[in-house]
Amino acid sequence: MTPNDPANGTVHIWDVWNAKDYTSYREWRPRFVAEFGFQGPAAWSTLFDVVHDSPADPYGHEMLVHQKANQGNLKLERGYLPHLPAPRTIDDWHLATQLNQAHAIRFGISWFRSLTPRCTGTVVWQLNDNWPVVSWAGVDHAERRKPLWYALRDVYAPRFATIQPSGTENDDDGASPAPSELVVLNDTDEALAATAAVRRLTFAGEVLAEETFELELPARGHARRALTEALLATDDAGNEVGVVDFVGADGGEVPGLARLVHDLADVVDQRLDPAAAEVTAEETSDGAVVTVTARSYLRDVVVLADRADRSASVDRSLVSLLPGETARFELRGDGPISAEAATDPRVVRSANQLHGDPIGTPLP
The missing domain is CATH 2.60.40 (Immunoglobulin-like)
Structure with a gap:
């Protein structure tokens, strides 16, 4: 068997961190991802308790002592520049690199989970660190949780929804009438019935398109729903966002199934109000x-x-x-x-x- 064959056994996915943009996770259709990760710095206090470059600098001597990946900080920079505005302060660098780590892994796991039942699981490298460092961990050496940890908690929720390109893992062998589909997973022992309300709205809150439909999810099952082009297609992605809310049969929230916010553009291309x-x-x-x-x-x-x-x-x-x-x-x-x-x-x-x-x- 060929090592890292996505059709058989497990795969280790390191081409993304080492050489590619994190959207390249979608190039993979694995059965089980046994190892993959993306770096980000430790919490501010953890990092700067041991890094004392003056002025603070991502490429400072002490910072690089606490970065053991080959060309790690260059890979961090290559990773965030397509997605986030270039930071101009050490504080904004710290935020941007932590956010990009969370975005990258959330993107990858959302994709892999959407491939159900082909893909049956993922194991992230890594949970925690044994010294204060810039690394792939979600919990740093001082046991402080990075934004990645919260992203992992959300993306691994037993009940989870994501919007992905259509025709990727449909039950009808890929045929799909729409460019996007809503995938809802129910990894619990209880069947689920819910109403999904999909909206596209401006950053000011004006609703531009909406649709409501019913979903039936068996226990340990999933549902797919093609989304009409009008729901998510836009000429102004930098000022619009997609949202999916879920309502249970009793008219209340669906236990364990959170609202899905689907950004139509990267942060760098969005006209986000800094004083919002x-x-x-x-x-x-x-x-x-x-x-x-x-x-x-x-x-x-x-x-x-x-x-x-x-x-x-x-x-x-x-x-x-x-x-x-x-x-x-x-x-x-x-x-x-x-x-x-x-x-x-x-x-x-x-x-x-x-x-x-x-x-x-x-x-x-």
Whole structure:
């Protein structure tokens, strides 16, 4: 048997990290992915406890001591430049590389899961680190969770939905009347009936196209639905987004099946408002509660809790909000965290910020 044969056994996919854009995960149709990964830096506190280049620099001597991949930082840069605005500060570099790591792995796993029942599983390299380093891990040496960890929790949810190119793994051997399809997986022991409401809307919230249809998912099964071209086709992808909401038979939310936000363009090509987030916080006995409200489409809100307090962690990250929507983030640490610290723009971050004025210390 040929090693790394996608038709038989397991494959290790390292061509993406080493040489290709992460969208090349779609070149693979594996049976089981036994190893693949994409790098990103450790949490800010973990990394800069040991890296003391002055000024801080991705290509500084100490930073490169803590980067053991061959040409690792060049690969990071090659990886994010097609997808994200080029960072101008070390703080924005840290955000961009962490976001791109999460985006890359979320993209790959979403694709592999959509190939069900052909592809039956994936194993990501890697969960955690044994020293403070720029690496493929989702949890760093100090046991702080990167944005990747939250992406993994979401993309590996037993009930999961994704939009993918049609004709990839259809039950009818690939025939499809539409360029895109909604794939919904139900890896639980209970059958599921749900209504899917698909919308395309502007970043300001204007609905441009919509369709509602019923889904029936057997236990340990899946459903596919071709999406009409009008739902996702656009001449203005930089100002529009696709959204799928799911409603159960009782009219309420479907347990375990989260809303699907489907970006129609990469961050670098989106006209995201850098001031879209309205952020407030309340101090608690063991941390703070941060409330974020979106003035317009707000993509991938992440809370870098350790930058508010070294002991702090946060319950969620990588949350995208439509105009007017609100999300709460719970920070917990060794004691109260002030509202001022919790709402610092270096703490509450988003992809939108990368389009605005640089945040933090300029790169050399």
